[in-house]
Amino acid sequence: MSGKAGGPLDRLVDGLALVAGVLLCALVGLICVDVAARTFKLFATPWTLDVAQYMLYAITFLGAPWVLREDGHIAIEVFVEQLVPRARRALRRASDALGAAVCAVLLLYGARLLWRSIESRNLVYATFVFPEWYLFCLAPPVFLLLLLLFLRRVTRGGPQAPREPPREGI
């Protein structure tokens, strides 16, 4: 999605973002088709609601590493920017290290939750019936990618991409 060449980590992050982008287009199409089908009584798609919800979840998680790599997650820079450059760099490194620690804990517990769900053989009873662990299998790899991206920021002294002017927020 970024159009940047990079190492395997960047290619993986871009690939997941591409999947998220395709899912986003599919989501729009899916809901439009559902509305049209119901309005004109063409055919029934009772599974739309469930599928759309899972797509939204997948879009969010698959896109999260890409947004971090692009430095697009909202951060409050107003205090950090008051510091002298050296202190600013040190604080940014510390906050990136904290981000890495947070992702490491989330990776650990995300993996444990996944394992527990596989062992328990719980099922989700929605329009489709499927094992609950399907829903948890995205979190650990995504938190692993986020961890790696934060570690890279720590070692490189900041995000790879320079911060864009505030196009953040909606």
Add this chain to the structure above:
Amino acid sequence: MAWYEILLVLLGTLVLFMAIGLPVVFAFFATNLIGAFVFMGGENGVMQLVRNAVDAVQSFALLPIPLFILMGEIMFYTGIAARAIDAVDKLIARVPGRLSLVAIVGGTIFSSLSGSTIANTAMLGSTLLPEMYRRGYKPSIAIGPIVAVGGLAMLIPPSALAVLLGSIAQIPIGGLLVAAIVPALIMAVMFFGYVILRCRLDPSLAPPYEVGALSWRERLMPFVQYVLPLSTIFFVVVGSIIGGIATPTESAALGAAASLIAAAAYRRLTWKSFVVSIRQTLRFTVMTLFIICGSITFSQIMAFSQASSGLSAAVLGAGLAPLALLAVMLLVLLFLGCFMDQVSMMMITVPLFMPLVQQFGFEPVWFGVLMLMCLEISLATPPFGLLLFVAKGASPESSMRDIVLSVAPFVAIALAVVALLIVFPQLTLWLPRLMAP
């Protein structure tokens, strides 16, 4: 620990993590990891946090968010919005502060097609500011209207933030979307009146200039061609909600599809503009929804630790008048808005405010609109007001001081509208009451 100590520690930790520059979603995750471990049963609490993060965005109520954002991005990147502004520009003539008025009318129209305040401000700034400066407009009458009207996108449907607020505060989303229309229009009319008055009192702010002589047909045709067809998209989105024909999600999907069709019909839809629109939509959607994943457990920790119930009991025990409580809540929002983004503000305050809203019997839709108004105002308050930075990006030669000063009267007008809505709740509530049950 007493409830207020817990509250102080949790909020203090969160603010500290945010202040050191940690992205807010990870600041929420970090605070919630600590809170979940301490107050929600150790490792089981942390496991619940991860489960909540996964479950948080599997919600039908949140589906309009990407769709509303996509609508605005398509309008912005295909250049349709700029053409609509151009059409408004031709329509308005021989009035004091003409270009500022074009910004207000054009921004209000674009707000009805876009859920993005940033896109709205950036579009107005890039299309109108250079012309304003070329015509000798002073920053105080050039930047202020653009920033002020840019924020209206948060209020006028399609509003992604209204959907988010409705979803997390359990306020009917359709009602909230519709209820914000009248307050937003009142605000736009007051901005309009202020610009005319100010420019009449001091014509040097916006020197009058001769607009090329155009026939009525030449003035009206671009409006008919580029604005009226787009306005039907707004009426489809809002009308389908009011008429009970479609849910907010369905109306958002119709709006997104209609935007794409309109862009194609105007022959402005290119592969490049489509990809950029999707890319920006993905970016803002993920950014917003991932904050929900990170912060969703915050309200549970508040409940488990008795912090929110302690706060409610203390407020009830203090014998505060409802109006005083309302004023305090809105002031807290305005204060937070000086430093924080809108999504974080919602995620912090909703768990604390909504129990009070219920106990004091405030109408949730009315309170939601007041909250949205404060969030909208905080987009333009220094030092963190996002739209101030967007205006700075569109007008690098203006100092931040000039920008803040030019926006200040519009912030005052917006606060006056908030006061008006408090005194006359029916201004907010009459439109949602027309909705089909």
